[in-house]
Amino acid sequence: MAALASSAAVLIGVALPAAVTGAPGGHNATALGAQQARLGRQSHDALLELYSIETRLERAKAQVSLLGAQKARLERESASTRVSLRLAQRTITATQRTLGARARALYESGDMNDPVAILLGAQSIDDAVTRLESIRQIAAQQNLILRRAREAQTRLLHLKASLAQRLSALDRLRSAALASASSLEAARSAKAGTIQRLKNARALTGRQLAGLSKQATRAATTSLKKTESKPTTAPGTTTSAPADTPPPVSGPVVKGQKLTVSATCYCLGGSTASGLPVGPGIMATDPSVIPLGTRAYVPGYGNAVAADTGGAVKGLTIDLWVSSCKKAAAYGRQTLTITIL
Secondary structure (H helix, E strand, C coil), X not given: CHHHHHHHHHHHHHHHHHHHHHCCCHHHHHHHHHHXXXXXXXXXXXXXXXXXXXXXXXXXXXXXXXXXXXXXXXXXXXXXXXXXXXXXXXXXXXXXXXXXXXXXXHHHCCCCCCHHHHHHHCCCHHHHHHHHHHHHHHHHHHHHHHHHHHHHHHHHHHHHHHHHHHHHHHHHHHHHHHHHXXXXXXXXXXXXXXXXXXXXXXXXXXXXXXXXXXXXXXXXXXXXXXXXXXXXXXXXXXXXXXXXXXXXCCCCCCCCCEEEEEEEEECCXXXXXXXXXXXXXXXXXXXXXXXXXXXXXXXXXXXXXXXXCXXXXXXXXXXXXXXXXXXXXXXXXXXEEEEEC
């Protein structure tokens, strides 16, 4: 009886492919299989494009942040320049007032600007020379202070104009970076929608293929039953029907699922198996366990995306990219529980 059951199983296995392709609807199964393969390739290509868009988006956001920091620094420098300009103007005004007060004091003391009058009013030659020197020093100091004040004012005005130009240029660059980031955000959303539609189409095609497979299995089983002879059983022998429940097959990873994995780090340069350049957040996986494109949270590392493979990365193993080979060696091998995002 056991031999008969084995023969029946073998016959069903042989008859099933013929039933799927040769029975009514067999052409549909072939077409659905080709469509499933095509959708898989399209999904893979769309996923790689999404990786590229997200990489460019991160760079655009970093550029916006950098330009924002530069603008803030220039605004602080511009504000400091305006304060310095006001202080220079106040210094000029105060100095002029001081010199004016000193000049008035000389006039009130009886001194005059007329050299002849000073000579006639002086008590001695030394007194006349002293008075003339005082007037000359006052005039020289006034001219020196005014000249230096004008020079400082000119430098500050030029600096103020230069800062204004640089701020204007930064504003244009930042606006362009913001526009680029916005465009990439829209492209990412559109590409994510495309990936979801392809995923739904693949799921529908898979269900259709499963339905055709079940129909073919029932047809092959019915055909075999009609050709089988009734088995004889020896007295006292009991028979049992073979188990018709297939062994469980693990499905794809799903959002929120937790996986306990063996984690290592690597620091190689170049490009990943998916064509993307290596960088922070890149994770090498076994695609048969964690498909390329899967995002996960890794404790102690952060968010990562499965975008690379490796000869030693098999089963529940991941390899995380880090920038330093020293860090990779220090990380060693750790057992972690990651969360699928």
